[in-house]
Amino acid sequence: MKAVIELKNLTKKYGDFTAVDHVNYTIEEGEIFGLLGPNGAGKTTTILMLLGLIPPTEGTAIVNGADIIEKPLEARRTVGLLPEGAGFYENLNARQNLSFYAELAEVPSVVAKERIEKLIDMVGLGTKRDVKVGAYSRGMKQRLGIAQSLVRDPKILILDEPTQGIDPEGTRDFRELIRMLSKEKRMTIIFTTHVLYEVNKLCDRVAIMKNGTIVGLGTISELRKQVNATEGEDFEDVFLRYQGVV
Numbered sequence: 001m002k003a004v005i006e007l008k009n010l011t012k013k014y015g016d017f018t019a020v021d022h023v024n025y026t027i028e029e030g031e032i033f034g035l036l037g038p039n040g041a042g043k044t045t046t047i048l049m050l051l052g053l054i055p056p057t058e059g060t061a062i063v064n065g066a067d068i069i070e071k072p073l074e075a076r077r078t079v080g081l082l083p084e085g086a087g088f089y090e091n092l093n094a095r096q097n098l099s100f101y102a103e104l105a106e107v108p109s110v111v112a113k114e115r116i117e118k119l120i121d122m123v124g125l126g127t128k129r130d131v132k133v134g135a136y137s138r139g140m141k142q143r144l145g146i147a148q149s150l151v152r153d154p155k156i157l158i159l160d161e162p163t164q165g166i167d168p169e170g171t172r173d174f175r176e177l178i179r180m181l182s183k184e185k186r187m188t189i190i191f192t193t194h195v196l197y198e199v200n201k202l203c204d205r206v207a208i209m210k211n212g213t214i215v216g217l218g219t220i221s222e223l224r225k226q227v228n229a230t231e232g233e234d235f236e237d238v239f240l241r242y243q244g245v246v
Ligand SMILES: Nc1ncnc2c1ncn2[C@@H]1O[C@H](COP(=O)(O)OP(=O)(O)OP(=O)(O)O)[C@@H](O)[C@H]1O
Pocket: 014, 019, 037, 038, 039, 040, 041, 042, 043, 044, 045, 046
């Protein structure tokens, strides 16, 4: 197994408040990794640091061999991101939005052209490719966001609440897409979600955050074992146990 992401004492403070508190873990190539925790736990802050978009207060991370403090651009180059609440140019259609993004990501235009058409089909927007994004529903925009995160054919895919607003069929398609990317392309995928059912179905391993710290880390069955979950308890019960709620 090859580690593609290593968090080393990764810490972010805003004044006296610690949003991410000396976090250490490793993510392996091809893993589907779930980052869980209640609102404000530090998930998005962790992601933004991994992308070098906000600087850590202390500690660092290695992303695909590049230190995020010493070589932020190199670290970011191999990563596709779906940000929390991704935005688009409302006056442009799906194809135009993705083409513009591909240009920024410096994907050669011939490669981009073909890839974009495939991605639009892959996220189920085939019949909407020429419709202006301003006329898209929230879930359609979210699907487009997933397509955008794949435009540069990244080694690592980081998705902040990817299925927010997506209907059940789209959510199932999303899971299939993620499994395919992990298996066939050995892509490493990290995503945050509040939909625990999804985590149970999809993740190889999970980190559970609480107040900026990691309170649980492992496979679903390891996490269940650690809190002595009974057969009748689902992953939501397990999650709440880690939060100290039940
Ligand atoms: N720029 C900032 N200035 C001050 N505090 C911040 C800033 N950004 C985030 N925080 C705080 O850091 C904590 C972690 O926020 P973060 O966005 O990482 O949470 P999250 O786990 O992604 O939550 P959610 O599930 O709601 O998306 C929160 O308490 C938040 O208020």
